[in-house]
Amino acid sequence: MEFSSCHGCSLCLLSCPVWRQTRDVRLTPHGRAKALQNGASAADLQASIASCTLCGACEPACPEEIPLIDMILELRRQQPIQVARGDVPSEKEISVGNVLLAGEVLRQDPERLKRIASLLDIAVAADDGSDISRAIECGAALSSERLSSFMGSFRNAKRLVVADGLLLRKLREWLPEARVVSLGEALSTLEAVRARLRATDLYVIEPRAFHADHARLVRHYDALIKARNLKTNLDLQRLAVPTGASSAAKRVDPLDQARWILDGRAFERVVVEDAADCAVFARVTDRQVLHLGDL
Amino acid sequence: MPRSQSTSERSTSSQQTNPSRWQGAGWPAFVSSLKDVAVIEDAPMRGTFATDAGGTSYGMPHGVVIARSAAQISALLKAAQAHRVPVTVRGGGLTTEGESVAFGGVLLDMTGMSKCLFIDPQKLEVRVEAGIFWASLAEHLRRQGMDYLSAPLNLTSSVGGTLGVGGIDVNSARFGCSADQALALQVVTPTGEIVECSDEANPELFRRVILGYGQFGVITEATLRIRRYTPIRMRYYYYASLRTAIEDLQMLDREQAADYTGILTMMDAAINLLVAFDSGEREAAFDAKWHSRVRGMGEAAFSARAFLSYLVRPWRWGEALFLRDRKRQLFPEFRRPEHTRDGKMEDRSVVFSRAVWKFWGGRQMVIPDLATSSAKFAEAVERGNAVCKRFFPRYTLYCVGIRLREEHRPHYEMSCIPPDAAGWAYGCEFEPMIGDGTWSRDHLQSFKNAIYDIGVEMGASYYRFGGMMKGYVRRVFGDPLVDRHLAMKRAADPAMILNRDVIF
Numbered sequence: 001m002e003f004s005s006c007h008g009c010s011l012c013l014l015s016c017p018v019w020r021q022t023r024d025v026r027l028t029p030h031g032r033a034k035a036l037q038n039g040a041s042a043a044d045l046q047a048s049i050a051s052c053t054l055c056g057a058c059e060p061a062c063p064e065e066i067p068l069i070d071m072i073l074e075l076r077r078q079q080p081i082q083v084a085r086g087d088v089p090s091e092k093e094i095s096v097g098n099v100l101l102a103g104e105v106l107r108q109d110p111e112r113l114k115r116i117a118s119l120l121d122i123a124v125a126a127d128d129g130s131d132i133s134r135a136i137e138c139g140a141a142l143s144s145e146r147l148s149s150f151m152g153s154f155r156n157a158k159r160l161v162v163a164d165g166l167l168l169r170k171l172r173e174w175l176p177e178a179r180v181v182s183l184g185e186a187l188s189t190l191e192a193v194r195a196r197l198r199a200t201d202l203y204v205i206e207p208r209a210f211h212a213d214h215a216r217l218v219r220h221y222d223a224l225i226k227a228r229n230l231k232t233n234l235d236l237q238r239l240a241v242p243t244g245a246s247s248a249a250k251r252v253d254p255l256d257q258a259r260w261i262l263d264g265r266a267f268e269r270v271v272v273e274d275a276a277d278c279a280v281f282a283r284v285t286d287r288q289v290l291h292l293g294d295l
Numbered sequence: 296m297p298r299s300q301s302t303s304e305r306s307t308s309s310q311q312t313n314p315s316r317w318q319g320a321g322w323p324a325f326v327s328s329l330k331d332v333a334v335i336e337d338a339p340m341r342g343t344f345a346t347d348a349g350g351t352s353y354g355m356p357h358g359v360v361i362a363r364s365a366a367q368i369s370a371l372l373k374a375a376q377a378h379r380v381p382v383t384v385r386g387g388g389l390t391t392e393g394e395s396v397a398f399g400g401v402l403l404d405m406t407g408m409s410k411c412l413f414i415d416p417q418k419l420e421v422r423v424e425a426g427i428f429w430a431s432l433a434e435h436l437r438r439q440g441m442d443y444l445s446a447p448l449n450l451t452s453s454v455g456g457t458l459g460v461g462g463i464d465v466n467s468a469r470f471g472c473s474a475d476q477a478l479a480l481q482v483v484t485p486t487g488e489i490v491e492c493s494d495e496a497n498p499e500l501f502r503r504v505i506l507g508y509g510q511f512g513v514i515t516e517a518t519l520r521i522r523r524y525t526p527i528r529m530r531y532y533y534y535a536s537l538r539t540a541i542e543d544l545q546m547l548d549r550e551q552a553a554d555y556t557g558i559l560t561m562m563d564a565a566i567n568l569l570v571a572f573d574s575g576e577r578e579a580a581f582d583a584k585w586h587s588r589v590r591g592m593g594e595a596a597f598s599a600r601a602f603l604s605y606l607v608r609p610w611r612w613g614e615a616l617f618l619r620d621r622k623r624q625l626f627p628e629f630r631r632p633e634h635t636r637d638g639k640m641e642d643r644s645v646v647f648s649r650a651v652w653k654f655w656g657g658r659q660m661v662i663p664d665l666a667t668s669s670a671k672f673a674e675a676v677e678r679g680n681a682v683c684k685r686f687f688p689r690y691t692l693y694c695v696g697i698r699l700r701e702e703h704r705p706h707y708e709m710s711c712i713p714p715d716a717a718g719w720a721y722g723c724e725f726e727p728m729i730g731d732g733t734w735s736r737d738h739l740q741s742f743k744n745a746i747y748d749i750g751v752e753m754g755a756s757y758y759r760f761g762g763m764m765k766g767y768v769r770r771v772f773g774d775p776l777v778d779r780h781l782a783m784k785r786a787a788d789p790a791m792i793l794n795r796d797v798i799f
């Protein structure tokens with residue numbers, strides 16, 4: 001862990017939803033890194049470790065380039081957080097060509113999933129690794145058999161489209177040769193989808209995948225914003241304000257985050273990349289809320 | 296009057312001032328008297344605040360209090376007076392001389408109070424809790440199409456901390472320092488009274504708190520002047536002479552030719568005058584009237600000139616390569632497409648601040664500075680530049696003008712604004728590029744002393760005269776003024792508990 005490089009500039013606080021809602025430096029990367037420098041153990045940092053949504057906004061902000069997500073995941077391995085386990089898929093199937101890993105929330109909406117699969121002309125993987133993602137998020141042990149059966153199921157796939165931003169980050173690490181893209185990027189690259197975006201839309205970027213590849217994706221979305229004249233959930237640092245809806249951590253109130261995203265912005269529709277955000281925004285606005293795949 | 300000293304009087308060690316640690320007498324009784332104020336005493340949290348951005352001054356508080364309300368701070372200060380426990384206030388902690396470091400006692404973390412309370416776009420005012428970072432304030436303001444007037448280029452200094460020390464931006468030659476944009480404050484005095492003050496209400500307290508280094512109260516809320524947001528168009532002029540660049544800067548400021556001006560250098564080898572505009576009309580007027588009077592070169596002409604000059608000086612090729620690499624790294628940062636639209640820079644504070652942290656930030660930062668009247672400035676910078684050359688192979692100078700508000704002259708007493716400045720004051724920061732290089736603390740301190748000695752000799756002031764540099768307070772301001780302020784401090788803070796190690 002490279003916490004020792006932290007010099008306390010606080011830049012990681014600026015886009016952190018936990019900081020925004022608590023104003024407690026102990027619950028931020030700055031606080032964790034400084035505490036570790038001062039001899040704290042993972043057990044001492046339990047509340048801090050459990051609070052993080054893993055949105056990743058802190059990481060591109062850090063001028064020391066500390067791998068802050070790896071740092072929190074490592075701390076969670078030492079101090080796991082409790083959550084309900086995701087289902088382990090029973091069927092095993094080998095995917096080839098383009099494969100969509102839909103994730104828990106999208107899987108529960110077969111209509112939407114079908115639409116997205118047809119838009120992307122892509123096969124939906126039976127095993128989307130959502131149990132693996134949950135285990136990583138919570139710091140639970142991962143069995144090597146489960147991991148190899150998951151990876152083996154798409155060894156021959158050409159391109160993986162992943163809805164879960166945390167799993168995407170890990171897949172890039174595990175499969176450096178594979179083409180792994182986020183569902184948001186894949187859909188927002190399609191001309192048919194782009195053409196349906198309107199200048200009056202508020203477009204909500206899924207933060208985990210975005211921040212995991214920020215230097216490249218900030219250009220992708222910048223081009224999209226300029227082409228379609230969109231408003232987005234990017235802040236002034238061009239980091240995506242998260243709702244935290246997909247997170248296992250419960251410290252952040254997604255409704256409050258969603259209200260902050262909407263605050264002062266004029267829009268007619270909210271278009272989200274993360275299916276989990278649909279329900280959140282629907283509760284805080286009477287305007288239409290759509291998934292990018294619904295356009 | 297400043298008193299000049301002979302070289303023999305100015306030994307390094309006599310200037311290196313680390314406060315003694317408060318030993319903790321009565322701490323348990325103090326903590327138990329604080330019924331509704333949570334004091335965090337665990338070592339990791341205390342250690343989080345062990346140093347400031349400078350990274351050369353270290354101290355441990357006995358406990359940390361996260362600020363939550365004026366009432367809570369009032370209770371804290373009342374108890375601190377009764378038990379004689381020092382309280383050190385911290386905003387962003389971006390001081391470099393240990394001014395926001397607690398050498399025992401309580402560290403009051405103001406960032407716990409950082410809400411934007413309301414924005415009034417009609418009256419062009421915002422009310423905030425004082426622990427808010429300028430960057431967070433900008434996020435709120437921009438949703439309403441608004442912007443603050445001026446703020447430090449670092450994103451994480453707080454409003455309260457900045458109003459106490461100054462706050463310089465590249466538009467300060469037009470809008471003044473950040474402290475001058477404060478219209479009203481809520482202050483908790485050292486004895487725990489919660490008082491609203493402004494030029495009209497409790498003006499004496501307002502005068503003392505603005506630019507007061509946290510001596511006369513904790514700023515808990517602030518009403519600030521704001522303006523409509525505009526993206527800006529940047530221009531750069533290059534110089535080989537510091538003096539010429541400074542003369543041009545001062546001419547542009549005097550004539551209010553541009554909306555943003557400043558000088559940023561790489562040593563004295565590449566001197567860059569940046570000029571920027573809020574509107575096409577302002578830029579067109581500049582082109583018509585001032586562009587031809589600016590003696591700086593364009594980028595291509597300057598690069599060609601520098602190339603030829605280095606070509607015949609092979610012993611300076613190392614420097615040439617450094618300049619080339621630095622330019623290659625730095626310039627794209629200022630031209631990032633995601634912060635640019637239609638050739639204009641959006642979010643200038645983000646662009647500048649990120650570059651500042653990336654290219655000048657680090658685990659240790661020493662940024663001594665000189666603040667002078669317009670007339671003395673070129674000489675001060677040249678002398679400071681000569682000191683930089685003696686101490687470091689690589690450094691940066693950053694110069695800006697600060698427009699003064701005549702009616703605020705009482706605010707400026709014993710502050711970074713030099714007493715002889717009229718119209719504009721000028722500041723230059725001398726920032727060695729320390730990077731991961733290891734310089735001894737003595738080397739860094741000697742460097743700061745050498746810069747500050749120039750200030751004493753020239754009758755200047757400093758942006759950072761507190762903390763480890765407080766030995767200079769009496770030398771530049773003289774005993775009568777300092778004693779008068781000390782008497783005011785004693786009257787306001789009988790147990791001398793609030794930020795007691797910063798100035799006196």
Ligand SMILES: Cc1cc2nc3c(=O)[nH]c(=O)nc-3n(C[C@H](O)[C@H](O)[C@H](O)COP(=O)(O)OP(=O)(O)OC[C@H]3O[C@@H](n4cnc5c(N)ncnc54)[C@H](O)[C@@H]3O)c2cc1C
Pocket residue numbers: 347348349383384385386387388389390391394395405425426446447448449451452453454455456457459460461462463464508509510512513514515651652655656660794797
């Ligand atoms: C990388 C870097 C870049 C910088 N760039 C600039 C720049 O461009 N322009 C510029 O002007 N400065 C600059 N500075 C200096 C720095 O911004 C100022 O010192 C800063 O404004 C202080 O704000 P802060 O919130 O960090 O205050 P702190 O460092 O936390 O405190 C400053 C002083 O005020 C006191 N204080 C803090 N909050 C309060 C409060 N609410 N009430 C009363 N007293 C309080 C503290 O006790 C301390 O004495 C820079 C510093 C760094 C490290």
Ligand code: SF4
Pocket residue numbers: 012015016017018019027028029051052053054055056057058059068
């Ligand atoms: S990942 Fe998100 S929630 Fe976690 S510390 Fe970073 S910014 Fe905060």
Ligand code: SF4
Pocket residue numbers: 005006007008009010011012013029030033061062063064065066
């Ligand atoms: S941004 Fe990085 S260096 Fe700065 S406080 Fe956060 S973790 Fe530390």
